[in-house]
Amino acid sequence: MTRPESIENRWDILYRDYPEVYEAFSKTPYHPTLYEQLPAIIDLHDKVIADVGSGTGASSLALASFARHVFGIEYETAMLQQAQAKTQNETSSRVTWLQGDARALPLATNAVDLVTGVTLALYPPEQYRAFIREGLRVARGPVVFIGIPPNWYGGELYALIEDTEKVDDEIDRIFLEEFSFAYHDLFTEQDYGTVEHIVSTYGFIFGKKTIEYLRREQKTTIRWKFRVYWRA
Numbered sequence: 001m002t003r004p005e006s007i008e009n010r011w012d013i014l015y016r017d018y019p020e021v022y023e024a025f026s027k028t029p030y031h032p033t034l035y036e037q038l039p040a041i042i043d044l045h046d047k048v049i050a051d052v053g054s055g056t057g058a059s060s061l062a063l064a065s066f067a068r069h070v071f072g073i074e075y076e077t078a079m080l081q082q083a084q085a086k087t088q089n090e091t092s093s094r095v096t097w098l099q100g101d102a103r104a105l106p107l108a109t110n111a112v113d114l115v116t117g118v119t120l121a122l123y124p125p126e127q128y129r130a131f132i133r134e135g136l137r138v139a140r141g142p143v144v145f146i147g148i149p150p151n152w153y154g155g156e157l158y159a160l161i162e163d164t165e166k167v168d169d170e171i172d173r174i175f176l177e178e179f180s181f182a183y184h185d186l187f188t189e190q191d192y193g194t195v196e197h198i199v200s201t202y203g204f205i206f207g208k209k210t211i212e213y214l215r216r217e218q219k220t221t222i223r224w225k226f227r228v229y230w231r232a
């Protein structure tokens, strides 16, 4: 398989064929991290959490540093394998990895204290309705979704990413209007260190126009806005 310069926002291809690029992208440091900001909004301490769309494991492992136990639930085998291959330590001993679908969670009714979906990417957006219903079934407490609000897909370079269907308006409407979630916005900056690293991760995902811009401006950081949606 010849490797393209960019997958042009085809996240399905990224998760299936390039989990190591997703891993390098998600591991790039954020200042401050979501997990430094989240406990001020949602009580995570000593909770049993189902983290849906756990990917290569970053969100589940971060949540496990607060929680009593985390079930990391992921659909794609390649992503789940990357998570399972991570070093075992005290925090990871509190995580159980499960293969499963956000729309039919492999857990009993009221099995956990809270359900999280940290940039859980469902497509088409109508699938969030099934995730929300499943979350409300499985959680005794809040259902929490952390996503990207309208006009922030790809972070501050949103305006350069025009060749993709932008679904964030619809997702925002489903959570806020249809299901009456509350929300709180968080800002963070991701520091890639070098132009080469940002081009091969962020640029590989978000497209050739971002690559041209990053090279021209010698830019190595991206500012993001995340929206925490929650319903008790």
Ligand SMILES: C[S@@+](CC[C@H](N)C(=O)[O-])C[C@H]1O[C@@H](n2cnc3c(N)ncnc32)[C@H](O)[C@@H]1O
Binding pocket: 015, 026, 052, 053, 054, 055, 056, 057, 058, 059, 060, 073, 074, 075, 076, 079, 100, 101, 102, 103, 117, 118, 119, 120, 121, 122, 123
């Ligand atoms: C952007 S990643 C987020 C990973 C992780 N939560 C993190 O913060 O590092 C989104 C993940 O959602 C997964 N996903 C997509 N559809 C899913 C579904 N129906 N059920 C479970 N996971 C799904 C993808 O395979 C991908 O691993």
